[in-house]
Amino acid sequence: MNRILSLLLLLAASTSAFTVYAADDDNSTRKERNYIREGNSLYKEKRYADAEVAYRKALEENAMSDIAMYNLAASLIRQSGTADPNSGNNPMAEAQQLLQG
Numbered sequence: 001m002n003r004i005l006s007l008l009l010l011l012a013a014s015t016s017a018f019t020v021y022a023a024d025d026d027n028s029t030r031k032e033r034n035y036i037r038e039g040n041s042l043y044k045e046k047r048y049a050d051a052e053v054a055y056r057k058a059l060e061e062n063a064m065s066d067i068a069m070y071n072l073a074a075s076l077i078r079q080s081g082t083a084d085p086n087s088g089n090n091p092m093a094e095a096q097q098l099l100q101g
Helices: 002-013 030-044 048-061 066-080 091-100
Strands: none
Touching: 030 048, 030 066, 048 066, 066 091
């Protein structure tokens, strides 16, 4: 558990650590893909909270979307900053749960 958290923190510290994946999966819906693309654009603009909203909308369209889950976790990690990972309202805790799944 500590190794995972350490790895996540290390990756979050690097500016190019996360690759935001595109949505071209045949099993995805058009709305899901559009939300993921929107989120990717926002993420690249460093608008991580707005990207989070777009990725959550993609997950509403397809709750099993690995791409949306990963990208959501990446946006949450970017928002966590120096927050305490043990606090109840920390984006890092949710990101860790998404990545463990």
